[in-house]
Amino acid sequence: MENNILKKVDLIFDNTCDPLVVVDKVLAKSPDDVILDIIDSGLKGRGGAGFPTGLKWKFTRNEDGDTKYVICNADEGEPGTFKDREILDKVPEKIFSGMAIAGYAIGAKEGYIYLRGEYNFLLPMLNKKLEDFNRKIKAKNLDFIISIKSGSGAYICGEESALFESMEGKRGEPRNKPPYPTVSGYNSKPTSINNVETLVYALMICKLGPDKFKELGTKDSRGSKVFSVSGDTPNPGIYELELGMPLKEFVSEFGDGDTKAVQVGGASGHCVPRKHFNDTIIGFEGIPTGGSMMVFNSSRSMYNVLHDYLEFFTEESCGQCSPCRIGCQQLLKGIEAIKKGEKSPIYIEELKRLAATMKIASKCGLGQSVCNPFTSIVDNFREEIIY
Amino acid sequence: MGKYLVNLKINNIPVSVEEGTTILDAAKNLNFKIPTLCYHSDLSIAGNCRVCVVEVKGQRVLSAACATPVSEGMDVFTNSEKVRASRKNVVELLLSEHNADCTKCYKNGNCELQEMTSEYSVGNHIYLDLVKDKDKILDISSPSIVKDDSKCIRCQRCVRTCEELQAVSALAVVNKGDHQKISTFLNKPMHEVVCTNCGQCVNRCPTGALVEKNYIDEVWNAIYDPDKFVVVQTAPAVRAALGEGLGVELGQRVTGKMVAALKKLGFNKVLDTDFTADLTIMEEGTELLTRLKKALVDKESVALPMFTSCSPGWIKFVEHIFPEYLANLSTCKSPQQMFGALAKTYYADKINIKPEKMVSVSVMPCTAKKYECDRPEMRSSGYKDVDYVITTRELARMIKQAGIEFNKLESERYDSILGESTGAAVIFGATGGVMEAALRTAYEIVTGREVPFTNLDIKPVRGMEGIKEAAIKIKDTVPAWSFLEGVELKIAIASGLANAKKLVEAIRDGKATYHFVEIMACPGGCIGGGGQPIPTSAEIRKKRIEAIYEEDTNMTLRKSHDNPEVQEVYKEFLGSPLGHKSHDLLHTHYKPRKRY
Ligand SMILES: Cc1cc2nc3c(=O)[nH]c(=O)nc-3n(C[C@H](O)[C@H](O)[C@H](O)COP(=O)(O)O)c2cc1C
Ligand code: SF4
Ligand code: SF4
Ligand code: SF4
Ligand code: SF4
Ligand code: FES
Numbered sequence: 001m002e003n004n005i006l007k008k009v010d011l012i013f014d015n016t017c018d019p020l021v022v023v024d025k026v027l028a029k030s031p032d033d034v035i036l037d038i039i040d041s042g043l044k045g046r047g048g049a050g051f052p053t054g055l056k057w058k059f060t061r062n063e064d065g066d067t068k069y070v071i072c073n074a075d076e077g078e079p080g081t082f083k084d085r086e087i088l089d090k091v092p093e094k095i096f097s098g099m100a101i102a103g104y105a106i107g108a109k110e111g112y113i114y115l116r117g118e119y120n121f122l123l124p125m126l127n128k129k130l131e132d133f134n135r136k137i138k139a140k141n142l143d144f145i146i147s148i149k150s151g152s153g154a155y156i157c158g159e160e161s162a163l164f165e166s167m168e169g170k171r172g173e174p175r176n177k178p179p180y181p182t183v184s185g186y187n188s189k190p191t192s193i194n195n196v197e198t199l200v201y202a203l204m205i206c207k208l209g210p211d212k213f214k215e216l217g218t219k220d221s222r223g224s225k226v227f228s229v230s231g232d233t234p235n236p237g238i239y240e241l242e243l244g245m246p247l248k249e250f251v252s253e254f255g256d257g258d259t260k261a262v263q264v265g266g267a268s269g270h271c272v273p274r275k276h277f278n279d280t281i282i283g284f285e286g287i288p289t290g291g292s293m294m295v296f297n298s299s300r301s302m303y304n305v306l307h308d309y310l311e312f313f314t315e316e317s318c319g320q321c322s323p324c325r326i327g328c329q330q331l332l333k334g335i336e337a338i339k340k341g342e343k344s345p346i347y348i349e350e351l352k353r354l355a356a357t358m359k360i361a362s363k364c365g366l367g368q369s370v371c372n373p374f375t376s377i378v379d380n381f382r383e384e385i386i387y
Numbered sequence: 388m389g390k391y392l393v394n395l396k397i398n399n400i401p402v403s404v405e406e407g408t409t410i411l412d413a414a415k416n417l418n419f420k421i422p423t424l425c426y427h428s429d430l431s432i433a434g435n436c437r438v439c440v441v442e443v444k445g446q447r448v449l450s451a452a453c454a455t456p457v458s459e460g461m462d463v464f465t466n467s468e469k470v471r472a473s474r475k476n477v478v479e480l481l482l483s484e485h486n487a488d489c490t491k492c493y494k495n496g497n498c499e500l501q502e503m504t505s506e507y508s509v510g511n512h513i514y515l516d517l518v519k520d521k522d523k524i525l526d527i528s529s530p531s532i533v534k535d536d537s538k539c540i541r542c543q544r545c546v547r548t549c550e551e552l553q554a555v556s557a558l559a560v561v562n563k564g565d566h567q568k569i570s571t572f573l574n575k576p577m578h579e580v581v582c583t584n585c586g587q588c589v590n591r592c593p594t595g596a597l598v599e600k601n602y603i604d605e606v607w608n609a610i611y612d613p614d615k616f617v618v619v620q621t622a623p624a625v626r627a628a629l630g631e632g633l634g635v636e637l638g639q640r641v642t643g644k645m646v647a648a649l650k651k652l653g654f655n656k657v658l659d660t661d662f663t664a665d666l667t668i669m670e671e672g673t674e675l676l677t678r679l680k681k682a683l684v685d686k687e688s689v690a691l692p693m694f695t696s697c698s699p700g701w702i703k704f705v706e707h708i709f710p711e712y713l714a715n716l717s718t719c720k721s722p723q724q725m726f727g728a729l730a731k732t733y734y735a736d737k738i739n740i741k742p743e744k745m746v747s748v749s750v751m752p753c754t755a756k757k758y759e760c761d762r763p764e765m766r767s768s769g770y771k772d773v774d775y776v777i778t779t780r781e782l783a784r785m786i787k788q789a790g791i792e793f794n795k796l797e798s799e800r801y802d803s804i805l806g807e808s809t810g811a812a813v814i815f816g817a818t819g820g821v822m823e824a825a826l827r828t829a830y831e832i833v834t835g836r837e838v839p840f841t842n843l844d845i846k847p848v849r850g851m852e853g854i855k856e857a858a859i860k861i862k863d864t865v866p867a868w869s870f871l872e873g874v875e876l877k878i879a880i881a882s883g884l885a886n887a888k889k890l891v892e893a894i895r896d897g898k899a900t901y902h903f904v905e906i907m908a909c910p911g912g913c914i915g916g917g918g919q920p921i922p923t924s925a926e927i928r929k930k931r932i933e934a935i936y937e938e939d940t941n942m943t944l945r946k947s948h949d950n951p952e953v954q955e956v957y958k959e960f961l962g963s964p965l966g967h968k969s970h971d972l973l974h975t976h977y978k979p980r981k982r983y
Pocket of ligand 3: 485487488494501
């Protein structure tokens with residue numbers, strides 16, 4: 001089933017509800033029932049990987065041990081993504097409340113917000129509201145307290161295990177998995193880590209009930225999602241849209257009439273060329289996205305677009321694993337060499353094989369996803385890359 | 388809680404292993420070798436080189452065999468098309484970043500990366516050359532270690548070694564992406580940072596990025612110089628490992644062959660550091676008893692426990708990290724430096740050679756000794772007491788360079804004097820050995836009887852554990868030492884600086900009290916020294932230790948004070964332990980150093 005139209009939604013920024021009333025409602029239920037509701041809703045993580053949120057909570061709850069953590073991933077570093085900033089700015093209490101609900105559900109007493117270093121300007125406001133919130137939660141006899149940790153400005157620290165390392169005061173490098181965070185996360189304790197937006201949806205599901213949420217979206221992509229729209233569009237900005245929409249509808253709403261490609265999911269996402277607008281669904285069954293939609297019109301050089309992305313990854317790779325550290329440099333230098341005629345055009349095939357190796361041999365999601373933009377841009381815009 | 392068994396298949400062959408076992412180890416059980424680079428059995432798992440990737444059925448991506456625990460029903464393929472293609476790509480990527488001038492490289496022939504390339508990257512270099520500033524990044528500042536970043540594959544074994552085994556953290560990962568590299572504090576030269584020169588990182592570096600500073604040419608030049616008289620001393624642990632690089636089976640002692648080889652190389656005299664190890668026991672044992680007397684009888688404030696001082700890596704560690712414990716270090720020089728001081732004084736005189744003509748070379752299992760011989764204090768003879776230190780590895784190389792067929796050599800004996808030694812000296816090479824040697828002598832001095840252990844083997848101080856402790860009750864003393872009657876002598880032993888740190892902290896925090904503590908900077912003691920043959924592992928070190936104890940058992944003399952040459956040197960030259968001459972030649976002092 002797919003939606004034919006592009007439907008705007010207003011759940012995340014809806015300011016008419018008092019989030020603490022939702023917390024009260026949740027506290028009247030058992031933690032297990034809360035988790036069942038989230039599972040039932042079909043909510044999947046909005047940070048990019050799309051793991052079912054209810055299951056993540058359940059796994060964390062099922063772990064032995066008294067010390068568990070809830071972490072809100074507010075490191076938003078994916079190029080073209082700026083929706084978490086808006087959520088943090090506009091509805092922080094909803095995030096806090098979502099965390100408190102998660103804490104209640106999994107049995108955690110502490111929550112942390114890992115805030116992107118560049119968002120430190122939000123800190124005074126957030127801390128002030130948080131103080132107030134923590135006090136109110138205490139008054140409800142819920143043993144849960146939230147604090148904020150400031151990130152140090154590396155994209156890789158948004159990857160969950162690198163984020164834990166960074167929080168522990170170490171160098172932000174992804175860990176080996178397993179163990180997964182639900183078993184061994186921050187301080188090696190069971191940890192449920194969610195994206196900012198995911199936590200607000202969890203709150204809204206608790207408010208509206210899972211059925212209401214399921215009315216939106218498709219079987220594989222329940223609900224809606226906040227999109228960051230940028231590039232060659234007359235209407236850049238943040239939009240909450242129903243999931244499962246055809247890209248065609250998106251382009252007709254946001255394009256400038258001359259759209260040649262949309263990069264779905266930021267630098268680490270896929271590039272969809274015009275010829276595929278009709279058969280591309282935005283959602284977990286089609287192309288998933290953490291929310292970034294970059295629109296390119298025919299004045300753009302896709303070589304430059306790819307070059308920019310590869311420069312970004314070459315710099316932002318944590319550098320620990322060979323396929324990613326060296327692979328990114330080879331892809332970048334490789335397309336430069338082809339452009340300059342120092343390597344023959346068929347070298348692009350070698351680079352594609354390399355990207356495929358990076359996808360399966362890299363240690364974390366960063367190195368694994370470089371293949372997405374590389375292959376999708378090279379396959380669809382081969383002439384622009386070579387000549 | 389007992390571990391339960393997990394059933395899985397590797398390359399379609401069923402196997403059951405304990406839960407928590409990695410795919411790498413499970414595959415070893417079935418004799419499937421999976422290549423590795425960042426993995427090292429002494430270290431934590433990094434999972435960063437990705438050459439060990441394997442395919443697990445149903446998984447979207449490949450798994451690092453070294454870092455992935457087995458799970459029930461797993462279906463693993465170690466050599467599928469995807470796996471081999473990925474490994475080949477990864478090795479080629481590593482090479483594209485690598486200054487692969489193998490023919491000019493010090494590690495040529497003993498390099499894990501090189502070995503990997505002969506298996507996975509045959510000839511066709513597809514990728515662009517990414518090596519930056521090949522020459523600029525060579526750090527030759529340290530007298531012990533050469534760091535060449537152009538050869539580094541960022542496996543971080545050195546970083547983990549220095550942090551996990553040595554608790555020094557001289558090396559760290561800095562920067563990200565294409566600028567990521569292994570650096571020192573503020574990227575300073577190795578000689579200026581808190582590094583103990585222990586060489587443990589060198590032992591575990593799979594490439595030529597960290598190697599010993601070699602003095603092979605200097606030693607050859609000295610040998611070839613007709614105006615020089617070149618004496619060589621060999622440390623106890625060398626004989627237990629030298630064979631490894633020369634086609635001899637692991638764990639075989641090669642003392643006699645080594646002496647023969649050294650004579651063939653052209654050294655004028657081949658002498659034994661074991662001799663000064665015995666001497667060290669005389670001096671250090673007396674020093675310990677003197678300290679105990681001051682504490683127990685004279686009620687003077689004296690630094691206890693006394694720490695051994697024969698490991699120069701440990702000395703530098705204390706100077707940097709625990710300067711408040713400098714007074715606890717025995718003032719005895721290491722056997723190497725005692726030897727050097729005697730060589731250019733007593734010995735030169737005895738054999739009628741002018742000290743300025745003498746070149747004193749030592750063969751050590753150790754890279755820190757290269758630094759030690761450069762210390763300004765180590766010139767008590769009026770000259771540099773030890774001119775050059777070469778490691779076990781460098782000696783093996785010289786033997787090969789000279790075309791000597793080591794395996795076929797007939798055993799020869801050390802020259803005399805300064806060539807005789809006892810079993811007590813040999814065991815200096817293993818952790819706990821100095822303690823055992825000291826106890827054999829001190830106990831006998833104090834009680835007039837041998838230590839109360841079968842066959843003189845003081846079992847409680849032996850073994851590979853990082854920290855060991857024991858207590859020995861002193862009974863029926865001879866009159867001169869009656870103040871020790873009934874005293875329970877408490878001792879502790881640590882090897883590996885991370886263990887040493889734990890032990891000193893326990894002492895500092897009042898959680899433990901001892902009279903005498905033996906510390907060796909390297910895991911397992913000198914047999915695991917930073918100058919020993921590569922590779923190293925707990926298994927290899929265990930074999931070397933066995934060889935050491937076997938040598939001890941086979942010696943006729945097994946207590947330092949029984950060494951006739953030691954007795955002769957005291958009679959002819961030194962006088963008595965801790966006497967005036969000893970003080971000048973055999974003892975030293977230490978200085979506090981910066982913590983960063
Ligand atoms: C390189 C990299 C960067 C990431 N950055 C972010 C980020 O900035 N914010 C985020 O929520 N998730 C990020 N993720 C995903 C997280 O690892 C993790 O999956 C997510 O926080 C889980 O939350 P969710 O289940 O609510 O999506 C990143 C992943 C990778 C591999
Ligand atoms: S894939 Fe890239 S970012 Fe991830 S661990 Fe490897 S080097 Fe670091
Ligand atoms: S480090 Fe190894 S692969 Fe590299 S040049 Fe030296 S021998 Fe060759
Ligand atoms: S020589 Fe020892 S202390 Fe120095 S960097 Fe290597 S491991 Fe660390
Ligand atoms: S110096 Fe050697 S051990 Fe250290 S990271 Fe480089 S290659 Fe690995
Ligand atoms: S050996 Fe497994 S990743 Fe390096």
